[in-house]
Amino acid sequence: MDYFLSIxxxxxxxxxxxxxxxxxxxxxxxxxxDIRDYGSNNAGLTNVLxxxxxxxxxxTLLLDLAKGICAVLVCRGIVTHVFDVTFFNNDRFIGYVxxxxxxxxxxxxxxxxxxxxxxxxxxxxxxxxxxPLTCFFAVLVFAVVVALTKYxxxxxxxxxxxxxxxxxxxxxxxxxDGAWQNMLMALAIAFLITYMHRPNxxxxxxxxxxxxxxxGGKKTxxxxxxxx
Numbered sequence: 001m002d003y004f005l006s007i008x009x010x011x012x013x014x015x016x017x018x019x020x021x022x023x024x025x026x027x028x029x030x031x032x033x034d035i036r037d038y039g040s041n042n043a044g045l046t047n048v049l050x051x052x053x054x055x056x057x058x059x060t061l062l063l064d065l066a067k068g069i070c071a072v073l074v075c076r077g078i079v080t081h082v083f084d085v086t087f088f089n090n091d092r093f094i095g096y097v098x099x100x101x102x103x104x105x106x107x108x109x110x111x112x113x114x115x116x117x118x119x120x121x122x123x124x125x126x127x128x129x130x131x132p133l134t135c136f137f138a139v140l141v142f143a144v145v146v147a148l149t150k151y152x153x154x155x156x157x158x159x160x161x162x163x164x165x166x167x168x169x170x171x172x173x174x175x176x177d178g179a180w181q182n183m184l185m186a187l188a189i190a191f192l193i194t195y196m197h198r199p200n201x202x203x204x205x206x207x208x209x210x211x212x213x214x215x216g217g218k219k220t221x222x223x224x225x226x227x228x
Contacts, residue, residue, distance in 0.1 A: 006083040007097065014071040014098040018105020021116050022063035023048050030056050036115070044117030046152055046212070061121070064106075068125030071102040090178025092130050096185035099126035103189065107196060118196040120156045123189055127163065131182075134170050138163040150211035153200035160190040 023043040027035040031052055039047040045064065049057035075098040079085050087093040103119040103126070127135040142159035146152055164186040171179035194201075203209040 002083045002085050003087075006079040006085045006094065009078060009083075010075040010094055010097050011101045014075060014101035015105040016110070017067055017071050018102035018107075018122065019109035019111045019116075020067065021106065021109050021112055022060045022067065023117065024112060026056050026059045026063065027052060030059065042117055043112070043115070045121050064121045065125045067106075068099070068102055068122045069129045071098045072126050072129035074098075088178040088181050090176070090181060092176070093178055093181055093185070095126070095130040096182060096189075099123065099130065100185065100189060100192070102126060103192060107192075118156075118193065120160070120193055123160070123193060127186075127189075131167065131171070134163065134166045137166040137170070146212060151200075151204070151209060152212045153197050153204065153209060157194050157197055157201075160193040164190055 021043050023035050023045065027033050027048060033052075035043050035048055035051065039051040041047075045057055045060050048060045072095045076091065076095050079094045080091060085094075103122050105116075106122045107116050107119045108114040109116045124135065124139060127138070138159045141162045142155040145158045146155035149155070164183045167186045168179055168183040171182060176182075200209060
């Protein structure tokens with residue numbers, strides 16, 4: 001029963017926390033506007049940066065950092081110390097469950113008609129909390145790919161699939177219990193991120209995908225769906 005309750009708590013708490021969309025909240029408070037009415041129409045960091053500039057984007061980043069980290073730390077603490085449960089002798093496993101649930105909340109938020117961002121930033125912040133070393137390597141891959149291609153979507157997908165590989169390698173070398181289970185959870189996150197980038201993949205094939213720029217964008221309704 002404790003195993004069931006711990007999983008149920010993790011899924012519900014993390015999903016509801018993920019459903020609190022940082023981009024929508026920041027833009028409504030700061031700019032009195034709904035970010036979903038501008039740019040790519042997605043409620044995520046990249047669109048906030050393009051449309052409203054660096055200030056709101058930094059606030060969105062900090063809130064998403066807090067959201068992902070909070071989901072992992074709270075769930076690991078409650079499951080370990082209140083339910084007194086560990087899965088596969090591996091205290092990181094419940095963090096991956098929390099990570100997937102908070103991503104699903106961010107992507108399909110119950111508070112915003114199940115339409116949110118793509119979950120890349122939230123995935124990164126949860127993975128930082130679970131395994132900072134492995135996340136560092138994946139973020140490095142993301143930065144290199146974006147620098148070379150100028151495509152956020154390409155960097156996101158490549159980094160997402162590099163993470164399970166780094167998870168297996170680094171955790172195995174560090175003799176961490178449950179490395180295989182953790183790798184499979186990381187792979188599920190990678191497939192979820194890729195699934196949410198279907199429009200970007202289509203535009204990449206057509207040669208119409210927009211390249212990333214650090215300059216702010218105009219308040220337009222153009223279809224530049226690279227959002228996180």
